[in-house]
Amino acid sequence: MKNFRIREKADSVSAFGSMLLFLIFAVCTMMMIATAAGTYSRISEDFDGIFGGSAALRYVSNKIRAADSTEPLDGGKGLAVRSGGVMSVIYFEDGELYERTAASDAVPETSGGEPLFALDSMNISLDGGLYRITVSLNGEEYSVLVREG
Amino acid sequence: MIYLKIKVGAGESAPVNLFFIELIISLLFFSFSGAVVLRVFAFADNKARLSGALENATLCAQSVAEAYSTSGSVDNAFSIVFGENYREHADGGALLLDGGCALSENGAVRLDYSEDITEYSAGELRTLTLCFSVSGEELYSLRCPSYVPAGGVGGE
Amino acid sequence: MNKKKGLRPNGAGIGYVSVIVIFAMVCLAVFAVMSIRAAQSGDAVNRRAGEYTAQYYEAERKADEVLARLDECALASLGSEFFGESFIGAASDIANTSLYDEGGNVRAVISAEINERQVLELTVVFFGSPAEHGGARFETTGRRTVTVAEESGGALNIWNGSEIPQ
Numbered sequence: 001m002k003n004f005r006i007r008e009k010a011d012s013v014s015a016f017g018s019m020l021l022f023l024i025f026a027v028c029t030m031m032m033i034a035t036a037a038g039t040y041s042r043i044s045e046d047f048d049g050i051f052g053g054s055a056a057l058r059y060v061s062n063k064i065r066a067a068d069s070t071e072p073l074d075g076g077k078g079l080a081v082r083s084g085g086v087m088s089v090i091y092f093e094d095g096e097l098y099e100r101t102a103a104s105d106a107v108p109e110t111s112g113g114e115p116l117f118a119l120d121s122m123n124i125s126l127d128g129g130l131y132r133i134t135v136s137l138n139g140e141e142y143s144v145l146v147r148e149g
Numbered sequence: 150m151i152y153l154k155i156k157v158g159a160g161e162s163a164p165v166n167l168f169f170i171e172l173i174i175s176l177l178f179f180s181f182s183g184a185v186v187l188r189v190f191a192f193a194d195n196k197a198r199l200s201g202a203l204e205n206a207t208l209c210a211q212s213v214a215e216a217y218s219t220s221g222s223v224d225n226a227f228s229i230v231f232g233e234n235y236r237e238h239a240d241g242g243a244l245l246l247d248g249g250c251a252l253s254e255n256g257a258v259r260l261d262y263s264e265d266i267t268e269y270s271a272g273e274l275r276t277l278t279l280c281f282s283v284s285g286e287e288l289y290s291l292r293c294p295s296y297v298p299a300g301g302v303g304g305e
Numbered sequence: 306m307n308k309k310k311g312l313r314p315n316g317a318g319i320g321y322v323s324v325i326v327i328f329a330m331v332c333l334a335v336f337a338v339m340s341i342r343a344a345q346s347g348d349a350v351n352r353r354a355g356e357y358t359a360q361y362y363e364a365e366r367k368a369d370e371v372l373a374r375l376d377e378c379a380l381a382s383l384g385s386e387f388f389g390e391s392f393i394g395a396a397s398d399i400a401n402t403s404l405y406d407e408g409g410n411v412r413a414v415i416s417a418e419i420n421e422r423q424v425l426e427l428t429v430v431f432f433g434s435p436a437e438h439g440g441a442r443f444e445t446t447g448r449r450t451v452t453v454a455e456e457s458g459g460a461l462n463i464w465n466g467s468e469i470p471q
Contacts, residue, residue: 014166021172021324025179029329032183036336039190041196043343050347052203058354061211064423065361066450090205129219130229142205145212145230147219149448171319175326186333193340200348207355214362271376271442274369285423289355294366296373298442 045138056097056117060090060123060124060133061146070149072131073108076123079106079131089113092122096134199283202248202258205290206281209250209260213291216278221297223264226277246281272298275286311457320376358421361450367401368417370442372429374399375413379431388433409433414447424451 064070065125067081078091082104088099091110098113119137126148127147209230216226227235230245231252238244238252242263245256259282267274275295281288307421335405375396382391389406403414407430415427428447432438 014169014180018169018172020171021176024173025176025322025326028179028183029325032187033329036186036190036333036340039194039341039347040343041335043193043340043347046197047343047347048202049201050350052206054208054354056304062450065448068447068449092241128229130215141252143212144208147215147448154339168319168417172322175322179326179330182330183333186330186337187335190340193337193344196341196344196348200351202343203348203355207351207358211358218365237314267373269373269377271380272373274366274373276366291359291362292366293362294369296369296376298376300442 005076027103049137049140049142052117052119053135053140053142056119056122056135056137057133057142057144059116061144062090062122063090064131064149067149070131072124072126073110076125079109079124092119095119097122157171197286198248202281202283203288205248205250206258209246210279210281210289210291210293213279214277214291217275217293218295221295223262223277258288270299272296272300308424317468322423355459360419361425364417364419368415368425370449371399371402371415371417372427375402375415379411383433383435383442408443411423423451425449426451 005042019098048148063081065080068085069082071080071082073089075081077093078089081088081090085104087102087104087106087108089102089108089110091098091100091113093110095118096115097119098110100109100111100113100115102109118137120138122133122135124134125132129148131146132143133146134141136142159212212230213226216229217223220226220229220291227239227244231238235244235252238254244260244262245253246258246260247253247256248289250258261280261282263278265276265278267276273296276292277295278290278292280290316339364394378392378395382388382395385391385424388409389411392411393404393406396402401416403416405412405414410433411431413429413431415429417425417427419425426447427445429445431443431445435442438444
């Protein structure tokens with residue numbers, strides 16, 4: 001009888017130990033998965049920033065550099081870029097950067113363009129011969145200066 | 150449930166739970182492979198952070214280069230890009246910037262700059278060298294020019 | 306006595322823990338590979354952009370070196386009677402430059418290679434009479450990047466709406 005009770009106690013302790021170990025294992029797994037998910041999420045956001053925010057900046061910069069002449073639009077909303085008889089109007093509206101192509105002598109219009117990049121905001125200002133282009137995406141702001149021409 | 154029996158002392162046997170053994174072995178395997186996976190994540194995270202710093206450094210360098218080409222002066226270029234108070238943060242040809250390339254007292258990114266001047270009979274060709282580094286390792290460097298004619302006037 | 310009386314159930318069955326561990330490690334390994342790939346792709350794009358920026362300003366430096374030499378020729382030619390002829394003669398040996406006499410002024414187009422596909426084109430007008438332009442010897446009237454095909458005049462063969470011969 002005494003032997004039986006000792007054995008019962010031993011089995012209970014063994015079961016408790018197993019469950020405790022299993023619990024530790026489960027907690028470690030959860031922590032590791034949470035860390036991995038957080039790291040991947042951060043890397044993925046950076047990835048979006050590269051291919052969204054700074055890519056948009058570089059696109060507009062290269063457009064200005066390749067242009068024969070440029071004209072800022074009112075309100076810092078966008079820019080008209082003329083090159084080789086063609087005018088490209090680059091403007092921001094409703095969370096997207098658009099580009100509209102027209103003849104060089106046409107009046108710049110900010111509608112009917114092709115969407116290029118999804119952005120939170122964009123502003124283009126001209127001061128002292130330098131364009132300051134500022135875009136924001138997912139809470140990150142990117143800014144660059146480009147000479148007028 | 151499968152049980153094993155092992156000898157404990159003379160004439161006694163104690164049952165050993167296979168589940169327990171499996172749990173220990175699984176934990177061992179999990180800890181080894183988890184360590185490897187965490188190292189991979191740490192490497193990817195570090196690479197992403199450096200890449201983000203490089204991206205901002207490139208944009209910052211371009212802004213400084215454009216301002217320098219327009220103004221012909223390091224002082225004016227830095228004032229345009231970083232603001233008039235950049236001098237308070239300048240430390241003998243170096244500035245400390247944060248990850249977003251804004252001035253910061255404890256920034257992780259160091260910008261070292263120097264100017265070379267080549268004299269011509271009609272003016273000066275000034276070259277500004279920018280070098281961004283993180284923890285002593287070079288992140289990005291750029292040389293940008295500005296030609297200033299003698300007499301100071303030679304317009305854009 | 307039944308042998309089974311000696312058996313005491315103790316915890317879950319075997320195999321479940323192994324399945325969970327293997328599943329978790331496969332998920333984590335996939336996450337890790339995807340993270341590495343994303344970080345490397347982003348890094349490659351940023352490095353390429355940084356290289357292009359450095360190439361662009363290196364081309365600008367070469368163009369400014371040519372501009373400095375042209376300015377020396379302009380300064381030397383200011384005293385002569387025929388500024389355009391004198392300037393073009395003095396600057397004829399400067400490479401990557403096209404010079405055009407425009408009745409008292411000289412327009413110079415300086416080309417500097419950025420990379421195998423793009424060229425930086427700097428257009429500068431040198432004045433025969435700086436006094437008429439506030440003392441300035443030259444003015445930069447254009448700076449733009451040009452793709453190599455565009456510069457060589459290569460055009461795409463695009464249908465212009467005319468009748469197609471049978």
